Amino acid sequence: FQLSGGGGIRVRVRLPGQTSPVALPNAWLTPYSQTGALAGGGALALPAADAPLRAHVTAGGAQLGGTLSGVSGTGFAKSGGGFQSLAGGGVNAFAGDVDVQGGILGFDADERLDNAARLTVQDGATFALAGAETVGALAGGGTLAIGGHVYAVPFNDDADSGLSADKTYTHLLDFPANGNPATVNGVAFLAAGMSGSAGGYAWSTVNPPGGAWNDPPNDSTRSGIDRLVWDFIYGSSDFTITLSGLTPGKAYESRLYFRNFADNTRFTTFTFTAGARQAGSLYYNPDTGARGSRSWVGCRYTADTDGTLAIRVVSHVDRDKCHLYGLSNEELASTSEPVLTVAPAAATDARFTGSVTGSGTLVKDGDGTQRFGGAIALPVPLAVQAGTAVLEQGADLPGGAAVAAGATLRVPLGGVTLGAISGEGVFELSGTADYAATDGPHFVKITGDADCGVSRDKRYTHLIDFGSSTALAVVNGVTFNKERAVSGPFCGQSWSNAPASSSHSGGNTGNIGVPPSQGIYNLINDFCYNGPYAPSVFALTGLTTGRWYEVRFYHRKWEDSKARDTTFTFDPDGTGPISDAISFNPDSPAGTFNDNYLAYRYVALNDRLDITVACPNPDRYHIYGLSNEEVPGALDGSATLSIADDCVFDGTVTGSGGLIKSGAGAFTVTGVGDATGALTVSGGACGVAEGGRITSGPVSVLAGATLFGHGQMGGPVSVAS
Structure with a gap:
């Protein structure tokens, strides 16, 4: 926020483990300066860490022709609907992070940023790159324009x-x-x-x-x-x-x-x-x-x-x-072909869900992981040169991908389309094994982080850790938000009437089967309780109408054989005809661990999921934690290769996810992989050469398509007449 004039603002916060709010600590505040459009040929320096600058350009545009420099830990942001161009020299002169919050930020000179800088492009904003640039991570959901951009x-x-x-x-x-x-x-x-x-x-x-x-x-x-x-x-x-x-x-x-x-x-x-x-x-x-x-x-x-x-x-x-x-x-100042190289370090895992347009090249380098979840509509393939590039559900790459030896292109949840794939690296089809066949409410036993279903590969709308323990639940790299409120929004997530009137710091740890070393242990140790219960309706809000989700409530046993009988009734259409109920006792059976999650998969018919929690006995339901995740359209985790022209992949295909080959072109694999997922050839030709293997799973060849080659192909093979 910005504050001017003679007024004031008072902010109070509640720290983890505290029951009363306190004044916002000054140490949490970062000085944030704001200007209008930046123009001229002079230099602009940000010499102090934690002292970012924002250029707010409401309309039109301006060009800063001088060098923008800054130390690591500072930041530069662009907001407003106008255009701000940075055209000055200074190779890798700005070591801070860049946040494009609105309008267009144009980089007209080459290599303005330090190679470890983080570039964030928020929803509705555009980063327009005219030359060559390398960043350490790419985040946000806006538009990345490499080379050609019309606006x-x-x-x-x-x-x-x-x-x-x-x-x-x-x-x-x-x-x-x-x-x-x-x-x-x-x-x-x-x-x-x-x-x-x-x-x-x-x-x-x-x-x-x-x-x-x-x-x-x-x-x-x-x-x-x-x-x-x-x-x-x-x-x-x-x-x-x-x-x-x-x-x-x-x-x-x-x-x-x-x-x-x-x-x-x-x-x-x-x-x-x-x-x-x-x-x-x-x-x-x-x-x-x-x-x-x-x-x-x-x-x-x-x-x-x-x-x-x-x-x-x-x-x-x-x-x-x-x-x-x-x-x-x-x-423009650039003398290089437009190329954005994203080179995260080994411990970095960044996510960009926006679109990539233009006439340039996008390169994934570095030992870390970069995730892409939107359309990459470039005339050349995504170049995966090192580390791992993850294509999340909804990613569409008509230009395909080229995967170098030693690099990995991973598709964890399916719902991805590629126009081609080439190179000598690894094409990993992870599949979606933790989704049950049923859409109804059902329980899944968990023994630790490995089988709890929480994953960085998924997109969550809600991640809530109820209770008063100060131990934060971080599960497989996914951080839950600690909360004790009946209703809220919090960290972009919103809910109402959660059964969380009272909070507990946990205990009775002998009834938890998950080892304390696991992140999920912190999620199911502490809890909230004491209603409101039925007839009050607990609701998750802020959902997207028409999208599939799965909500999961995480439990463990608190006391042996307590009559903690509970009924959950899920209503994804509010007062409409769809209603699914399940009754259970989280404290039963006696003498055995009962760490689990209750899952319910549904399509949002409005912007909320209503959940009625009924508890007829004095021992009431405990709420430990919940997640709500987006579910891919195809639960088999299939990726689609829609190939117009012939392409050869000399690398290896791995994983249990499915692969659909469509389009008139021929797809040939020469590497010997260990994939086990199903292969469907719905158009064109698909085959192996030089002893290669695509999958050991089932293969279906639809009418008009062709299976060919010299190598290994699948388990059972069915060919349409």
Whole structure:
């Protein structure tokens, strides 16, 4: 938070093991400075740890051309809906972490960050990389744009127009050629027709607009950006303007400037193609916002050997064709092909669930683990050079993956699509063995962390450790949140009416079968109790409608043969017809350990799961801990190889998860792996060569598909007639 003026804020917290809140310790507070947009050519240094800086850019954009430096332990954040560019030099000069919280943060120079820095891109934000960069971890759920990136941002006036005399431009075109070109922040535009040349660069147009507009008070009475976006040309529903003379291998950014002319339905698709490679497209209406408001459509790209950029403009409403006001094309500082290398250290396990777009390359290096859970839509494969790359459910890689010798590509829960796989590494299909066949409430015995089902591979909405012990439950790298509240939100998780009116620090440890060395021991030692019970309804909230989940309640025996009879009734549709109940006594049977979890798999039909906890006897239910996890759509843990062109994998396939081969291309494996999962060939061809083996599990070849090769293939093989 930020605090200014004469007021104050009082914050109190409750520490683990305490029953009363205390004043927030000053040691927990980190000084956090905030500025607006950063511009100019001077250096910016963050010399102290735990003293981060945030640039809040609400609209438009700015470029910091000087070096950003900082020590390890500090941080730089970008917030607001605008564009902040960092274009200065200084190899690995910033050793802190970077957090993109909103809008777009552009890195225009190469290797700005220390190789151990953590890059976080929050939901709704974009990190746009023009050159080469290496980071130690990648987190968040936003958009990572490597190379080509097309976007639109609003801006207000000259100050946030992004035009600067500190930049180098190849093209500065003010349409039409009427003798009144704009000058913005010292940047002089050229009064331009639809073709021409200047300064060694040229432009031309196919099917150019033929109309021109410059009503009074015309642009000669105006200045700055107001002059640039006052007059325009119009009249073509599909035209392409091409910029030429660009330097192959160099990074650029092109921008088209607009204003809301008349609140029209001026829906337009802008497609940018750098030589032979499409950089991206955007469906956009420049007549959005308040009448007269301004915006630009930008494209960041790298020129190929043709040295050209073609901008195709297609209007979708014939009466409201796109207006062309002005165009700029600026050089970016990077001299390298756009590549992001994520190189986590051996002990690091990072998760990025957002999308990756552009024309560049994404590389996984380092001995640690990096997880990806979104679409990676790059023209080249994900390059897994070292350590482990994990593809979580929902990951989609149409460009596929290349796995080097010694590296691992792991698919733990299925629900993943790959367009190809190559290399000499390991392709691990872990499967989803801990999901029971039944959807109804059921119990699973646990003996320790290994069989408790808690995993970093899963995505959780709720992880709650009830009770008053100060020992935090960390199970297989998953940290539960200690809580004693009947209702809350806490750490992004929300619930109401939990049977947690009283808390207990645990004990009776002779009735716990799990060894104290296990993380799950801390989860099932302490507990809360004393209701509210039925008719009050305990609810987990904040769920996504239509998504499958599994909730798990973790138990152990407290006392032998107590009449702790309990009935759980699960209602995923509230008062609707779906209701599943189970009755049990966690303190029974006597003389044996009863460490377990009660699991219930369901599809959320609204944003909550209602759970009625009924206890008819004086000895009431104890709540130790619970988790609520997202469940993959396919419980067999299958990954899909949707291959259009032939590919060969010289590595090994391991694990018990299934593999589906689809697409017209042929998939060949030459390595000898120990996979045991099912293989389904639904399209194209799939086979082995040079004595290779894909799986020892069952193989099904569907009609129209082919199984081939020389090697080992499966257990039972069925081929459709």
